[in-house]
Amino acid sequence: MxxxxxxxxxxxxxxxxxxxxxxxxxxxxxxxxxxxxxxxxxxxxxxxxxxxxxxxxxxxxxxxxxxxxxxxxxxxxxxxxxxxxxxxxxxxxxxxxxxxxxxxxxxxxxxxxxxxxxxxxxxxxxTILIEGQLRVGDSVTIQAIDGTVVSIGLRTIELRAVDGTLHYLPNRSVSTVSNHSRGTQNVSIFLHISDAFEIDHAKDLLRDQLSNLKSASDKIKSTPVIQAPVIEKNRGYLGIQISFKVKPGYQAAMQTMVLDRCLKILSKENLKIEN
CATH class of the missing domain: 1.10.287.1260 (Helix Hairpins)
Structure with a gap:
């Protein structure tokens, strides 16, 4: 030097x-x-x-x-x-x-x-711009930070986190980019049914009530796939798995909406769900 x-x-x-x-x-x-x-x-x-x-x-x-x-x-x-x-x-x-x-x-x-x-x-x-890895408005994960791309400059990327914090990331530090705004995104919901013998009944109810879910919102891009009984990997619970595709950037909102609808459907039949 x-x-x-x-x-x-x-x-x-x-x-x-x-x-x-x-x-x-x-x-x-x-x-x-x-x-x-x-x-x-x-x-x-x-x-x-x-x-x-x-x-x-x-x-x-x-x-x-x-x-x-x-x-x-x-x-x-x-x-x-x-x-x-x-x-x-x-x-x-x-x-x-x-x-x-x-x-x-x-x-x-x-x-x-x-x-x-x-x-x-x-x-x-x-390189990021030429390859089209990111665009303003994309929902991404960079350096374990989840957020929305606010700006892409020649030196830094501005990333607005979910809690509102604005992160300035030097371009040289960006090694891995997980872009959640390319193509439809998968959303999965697991419901742990208290009584294992009621799983089939709960599955039939949800399949019937959620069949028109796609028409309920233009953010949902597929009819939900309902599988039961399935075993939750982390804790080994027995329950129902609901999977569907949504428009990029609306994963959390649509997951909340569908989960709320599922809880209402099951509560009407007195079917209990455990955390």
Whole structure:
């Protein structure tokens, strides 16, 4: 690491810092004008990007893919403006930016400034976007965190957890992504019937009453499959297994709705369920 700093140190030692200080005072007005110019450029650019998407009704339609592309385009524009702004300021002050990069080498500068993590974030972020692993609005599990993707940037992914917490995950830390928003999702409910001899009766009731479940909500995508008697794997209970498919992102809501309906059906027949 020390050797990689040597070319950079050599170039920095050649810089006349006193002259740069004088340049700052002499070009103070120019620096202010450059700042104003890039601020206006940033505002206009972002507005043009938004208008371009809105003309195609991409944002209003809440398309997950469109929101993702919109967010990434904004990020690329923001970092590009930031780079050219810093370059312009340093050049105006007389800092030989080009000479520094050429003398120290891009790799040495990157290592010296500790930007290898940023580069890794950007590369991994582009990989995620190109492969379409995530989209804004997807329900996912990343690093054991369950939540909804709020934003996908070149450096981080913003993930809103179930409890409302907003997590910022560096792209380089994303190794495994479990996306629950691709294709229909399976939902399973196990009912532990108190009296094992009533399992067949309970199964017939549920099969009859839940046969029209698919038409009850457009979020449910299949007729429930009811199996009984089955043994619950974790605790070895004997009961009924209900399985059905739902629209991505509605697993918890539909599971609660169907479970509530099952409890009401069985309670009318005085069939007890144990936890």
């Amino acid at each position: 020390g050797a990689s700093f040597e070319p950079l140190k050599s170039e920095l030692s050649k810089i006349n810092w006193e002259q740069i200080g004088l340049n700052f005072l002499q070009h103070f007005l120019q620096i202010i004008l450059i700042t104003i110019f890039f601020w206006i450029l940033n505002r206009i650019g972002k507005r043009l990007i938004r208008n371009s998407f809105e003309r195609r009704d991409l944002i209003e339609n809440q398309s997950a893919r469109s929101q993702t592309v919109f967010a990434v385009t904004n990020n690329i524009f923001k970092y590009s403006v930031m780079f050219f702004y810093i370059y312009s300021i340093l050049s105006n002050l007389g800092v030989p930016v080009g000479t520094l990069i050429a003398g120290a080498g891009i790799l040495s500068v990157a290592i010296g400034l500790g930007t290898q993590g940023i580069v890794s974030d950007i590369i991994n972020g582009l």
